[in-house]
Amino acid sequence: QFVTGSSGAGKSQYVYEELLRESAEHPEKQYLVIVPEQFTMQTQKEILQKSPVHGLLNVDILSFNRLAWRVFGETGGDSRPVLEDTGKTLVVQRVVSAQKKNLRVLGKSLSRQGAVEQMKSLISELMQYRINPQELSAWTEGSSPYFSDKIRDVQTVYQGFRDYIRDHYLTTEEVPELLCGVIGKSSLVKDSVVLLDGFTGFTPVQNLVVRELLALAEKVTVVVTLDGREDPWQTGGMHQLFYMSKRMIKDTAKLAEETHTELLPVRQAYSKGKGRFADNPELAFLEQNLFRYGNRVYRRTDQTENECSGIRLAEAADPSQEITFVAEQICRLVRERGYHYRDFAVVTGDLDSYAGKAERIFASAEIPYFLDQKKSVMTNQLVEFIRSVMDMMIRNYSYESVFRYLRSGLSDFTPEETDQLENYVLAAGIRGHKMYRETFVRQPKLDREDRMRRYNELREKFLQETEELHEGLHERMGTARRKSEALYRFLVKTRCQEKIKAEQEQFKAGKDLLSEREYSQIWAYVMGLLDKIVEVLGDEPMKLEDFRDVLESGFQEGRVGLIPPGEDQVTVGDIRRTRLGRIRVLFFVGVNEGIIPQPLAAGGVLSETDREELQKKNIELSPTAREEIYQQRFYLYLSMTKPQDLLYLSFSRTSGGGKAQMPSYLIGVAKKMFPDLEIRNLDADHPAGERLETPEGRKSLLFEGLSGMRKNLPSAEFRGLVRWMRESPEKSRELDRLLLASRSYRQNIGIGRVIAGKLYGMTLVNSVTRLEEFAGCPYRHFLDYGLGLQEREEFVFTAADFGTIMHEALEYFTRSLSRDHREWAALSGPERDALADTALENVLGNHSGLLYSTARNTAMVSRLRKMLRQTVWALQEQLKPGEFRPESAETSFSGRMRDARYFLEGGAQMKLTGRIDRVDECVQDGRHYLKIIDYKTGETRLDLTRLYHGLQLQLPVYMQAVLEEEQKKYPRESVEPGAMFYYHIRDPFIENAEPGMEKAALLKELRPDGLLRSENAIVRLFDRDLVSGASLVIPVSLNKGGEPSRNSASAAGEDFRALLAYTDREVKRLGSRMMCGETAVSPYRMGDQTACGYCPYRPVCQFDERLGDRYRQIRKEEKCAVLEKMRKAGDQEENQR
Known part of the structure; x- marks a missing residue:
């Protein structure tokens, strides 16, 4: 039976309540709830909360893979280990290396970084759609020579992959098919009641399992998101919003017919006046009309008129301002309306760009959050340490690679030692492994002779740390096993496990639970990767570059799963992957062109043209670009109809990198549906009361206030903020530091005649260049000649x-x-x-x-x-x-x-x-x-x-x-x-x-x-x-x-x-x-030239016009006017004499 309803109609709530009622009435029966893998925890939580006894005795919440392992555990399934993505990549890397000479089209391109992962993804796709290597031969019929050669290359690698794993490994794509071979013996499934929820469609291998469930279970209920006004049996074109839902109904009904399963009438969970939007006419109108034909427009009535609109639009300068605005609104709504943090969610089409900003700003505002993103291991300290030392070995100890390694955080060098060695290496032009093995003798111009001993001590310490690894990795005819063992010994020698454990404890002490969990998993992940390399590639001879590529492939695939650290928190996620529970307010950020709709994945082994050609031959693979665009629209509909109270759509004028960008077409769609909706510009309309909600906003107000103080125009908000900060001892100290930093050297007190005499001597030995520098900015002169600051010497031709x-x-x-x-x-x-x-x-x-x-x-x-x-x-x-x-x-x-x-x-x-x-x-x-x-x-x-x-x-x-x-x-x-x-x-x-x-x-x-x-x-x-x-x-x-x-x-x-x-x-x-000791921060400006243009000390003086600092303006004058002023100055001095 199909249960349909539009988004927010209460479908899941309806079927879960029915399931709990029936499971309580029939404790002898087994009830299986099958959802997508990423939704299992959320679904379990929702059903447990609805259960009268808050427990589930005869109800299991599973994904297709979890179902398979439950059945295998019962029936004794295939004993081969499952080859996860990292292992697949290693196998593909091995096959590509062995077959490179036989690949006519893909031989060179598969050497590119990331190309092996793309081939692995294509093989996974072929297996998911039940296409074996032999079937690829038929793809070349009637095709161009280039396309035919490319498909034969794919066939070669795919066949090599299957040959290698046969009798050794299983892949996750094969699991459903194997499940079908033993599921008939399972008492868990036989005569059970099955509920399929959260799917927008099934892949061919999933359809195999659905077919078996239909044949074995007492009843199968499939929950489908479909507008109650739609005919479920009229599939229509892919451009229609609910095309995916109707196609799932059609395909599943066909499976029911093939298995002689009775098809019960479709039930609708749609009921006017009930559901998520019963008290929110604007969001109800959005759900009923978004991406539908008719161009209906929302008009307010007396009954719907209220000061709190259900939909808000906001325009920000950049993504950071967007997330700051989100944090301010969350803090305000929690304080004013009593919302819980779990009532909020933030979604975007570009989580990679927004995740870091959300982490920083939410942490600063003390907003508990969960980032629904499997974190890549590429940014982890241990992985960066390994990547940096491999880079150093391959690039023959170039300056950049050596100090990338030493600054990675896990070397035994202290920051001070690294700085000392770096200063010498730059000044003496040390490059290459050979120069590090020889005693340092070249003395920099600005250095003392007695420091050469110290530099050589650091050189020896560096070699002691890395030389054994160098020899192990550069071993002639070295194998993958030998290189993995050398890297393992290096990690043990540098005590990386202890250091990572210490980092984990620091995160725990700082209550950074997400980072603690990441660091608790990373050592095991790296050891697992090395074990997998030895297991898969073993005693195969391997060049250093190939070993590095294998490690890179493994790291790029690596993800650490992070469990939500608490119950009451804001979910930050992706519009497609993130499963949201019952939320009241949704912030949809980054609604910009190029993000919404999401750009299609570039590249891949098969181009978009290749896929369209295969589609013409009725070969089913992952969606084409055209299908993907329509699918994205459906996921947008699901996301935008999640909140119960408020939907915020925001976009930014520039990207995080400062590149100009336009709002997405979705902003225009919202404006057409709701013509009374105004776009709020966060630059022009951003009240101080909101900005005071977060530390970011308070800091912005404080800087503006400090600038106003310099102009003698402090605002009322600034004075109020200062009073508020004075109430807290900690914030009061912070305020004092900021006030002191903002005005100390600006008062231009100078150092006085006595100190100047001690610094410069009573007989000032001076150069014209030094006089000119003083005239440009006295503070720069003080740093240069008073304090003797110097830029680092570099052994480069300038x-x-x-x-x-x-x-x-x-x-x-x-x-x-x-x-x-x-x-x-x-x-x-x-x-x-x-x-x-x-x-x-x-x-x-x-x-x-x-x-x-x-x-x-x-x-x-x-x-x-x-x-x-x-x-x-x-x-x-x-x-x-x-x-x-x-x-x-x-x-x-x-x-x-x-x-x-x-x-x-x-x-x-x-x-x-x-x-x-x-x-x-x-x-x-x-x-x-x-x-x-x-x-x-x-x-x-x-x-x-x-x-x-x-x-x-x-x-x-x-x-x-x-x-x-x-x-x-x-x-x-x-x-x-x-x-x-x-x-x-x-x-x-x-x-x-x-x-x-x-x-x-x-x-x-x-x-x-x-x-x-x-x-x-x-x-x-x-x-x-x-x-x-x-x-x-x-x-x-x-x-x-x-x-x-x-x-x-x-x-x-x-x-x-x-x-x-x-x-x-x-x-x-x-x-x-x-x-006289003048040290004023007083740089000149003449036209577009300033004293700050090539000044190396800007980070020291922190001169900033935005904070009220002003240049000493010099107006360009004609030659005759200047000479006249010089003559007058001379005449005036003569008269004074």
Whole structure:
């Protein structure tokens, strides 16, 4: 007999009550309730709760598999062990390895990660649908050669799988068929009363069992979800909502006919005014009309008008905000309406994305929950430990693999030891097993010599821990058994079982029962996997990579079952798998496109096209993509009609990874059915009263309040939250910490003159770079030079190394010319290139360890050679049309220049240090004109606005130093600035140059940047050929009157002197501020550039505009405006004197 009814009509309640009544009246009879495997516990609980005596003497709640083992236990079934999914995967892996050469299509693809699991799944599917290997031959008739070859490959692997397990193992798919062979002998089943509930259809092997039950049982009742208005015997098309239910009725009725079983009239459990939605017209309307034809619209009446709608829609910024909102609503409803936690459920189509957020936020809000998800072992600490050490062995001890292993948590290395070793390995470029076996000798630049002993102690400890495993896994002709034994010895040696047990006890002490249960099972799981590998693959020779793949396959299949830790808890689950009991409120989260409907599983051995071709041949397999979409719709209907009081549908605008996403079509369906329904935007409509319900919400309000305090605008909610936190000693301490952290360094108290003197010394030895850093943000300067924080040294070739080599090569080049009394401008092309190559070869000797450490770095040498040749060519071309000649290279002005000392406020002194890359000189009419050049490998451009604010002082400070030094050499002659330039060492891309003009176009791109004198006579000292237009060698263009244009990088002599005088004052001012102990978190912003852009200390200062922090704004100004401000500053100082 079929018992039908729509979702919420009370079908299960109706049949369970009848079953309990009959079982009490007929204690001699056996009653069997058969449900899907994942529903057995919930069903048992429901029936026990309904039982008057809360006990079941003659009622058994079983799944098909549990029924089989009960019958086998009674009748003596097959004694072969069942091969679970992990074992199947290992067998398939073995068959694939053996048959790889014979697989014409799938040979290569089955080497991909996860491909063996896909083949295992296909074999399980074939067995589930009772298709044997021989039948696959018929699939190729009339098919393309490619499809035929693929099916033959599947047949080869499937046959190999069946041959291997024959006489050794059973599979779960074979169990129902074996059950049918002995079920007739079972007294448990014979003349019993059977109830089948919770199924949406039966697979072919399940139908075999149903057929036997129909033949043997006294009565079989099948509960089917079907609208009472539907005709159960009219199957209709698969697009209809209840197609699956009608097909199940049709197939089961056919089995009844074949077994000559009497078919009783269909009973309906639908009765208007009763059932789940008797007091909820909106949810009743949803159930009666969802996914039906007719497009009916819900209209409120006086009787249904109330302030509490049965359906709510919400829009969140991201999944975290969604789950936070759910937690707030649960807390509110528990507090205001007296709901129990068991009255709530949260479901989604993407449990993997939402599970972690639900765990974190619910735990924070102290909401008891059960995550209905068999947890993958892949994230377990022990599994990660094994995977990391295997990765290390295969990747030959690469940096990433070594420290993945050491940080996995089960190594005997402490975090401090791991940090120490990692710092050394990065700085010394240790890579590969061979380098770990040899004594460490390469000393990092920033390290002390006495620390090398410590590094070698750590190296020896590391080898002692891993070397035995290395040898065991790399054994020639090693078998699966030998490798498994080596891994087992390693796990014992590192005391992993003890460590996992200790973790389990910690979880128990912290009342994290789910993690405790996970860790209580994981050691046994790993040992079982190793045993299974030895049992299945045994003495078969195996490469290390293949052994790793076998372990990976086993871990990917691994799941630990978690039992609900309590009775009163929120269920968090999947719309398809999770069985929900009687719930009052359902939160359906993640109702987004791409999640609802769920995307179809990508890939697989058989493509969707393959399956459609098989369907045309009437070959029944798992549902096609089209069928799957309609089935998903039915599961959506079942989920959305579960709650008795409230249904929340929510979606988010962005994914957890920040990717924009759209709401699902389901939101539109709900809006059409309920036009009065408003979508609540949680950004705009999120009252503080709700946010106070959870720690996440309170933290958000607290941060907003702290931001308001900085603006002197604290909200009433913030003040109330502060009062509430003050009532609890623990929360009050937490509040004090937050308040202190939010304002301590923001008060910009500084460290004071005394401490600054102790940190920096009363004679401040300073560089221009350090002054510029202080001007950018005093706090960064304090961390860098006061506390001496450093980024970790790494043995890698960086842009800075590139710049260093080019600087040294250019210095060598210039000094060679000076030593040999040769003129740069007079060199021939071959002479210039040969000298550049010699310079580079000499310099590379100092960097050979780094440059030749990798193939990529070695390839950098040819690029360096090309760049250096091009650079000296361009510098030579820039000298040829002018009168300037190189005077010195890499000139240091630190110790030699008495005037490089500055007297600061408070009696402190500052001595500037620095090296000037190149100084050129021209003597004309008794005047000495100087040009300085600073080589840059970046894109630094002279910006007078940045100079004015102390952010770019290098060129004017260097120019002032050179002028003073030159004046001492020629005290009776005039020494004047000519130009200060940056030369950018680069290889520009030239396009659309006129034929024959390529070199001129390149030279124009390589012009220096900076500032030179604008007087015509001085401009011609740089480019005597310039009459009009743009120069190819200096950043100047002449207008029609022969004067430098407004856009030229030039300034008159008096402006140049005003700039140098202003720089001198700015240097003193910055030095005085340093020595006063200024440490303000005060980064600048100029356009899209900020001091925070490349700052390594952001995690330290935690500068955050969202919390009220503000940049020091600098407005970009024109050159003439900046020079005018500099002149005025100088005039003002003169007047004050």
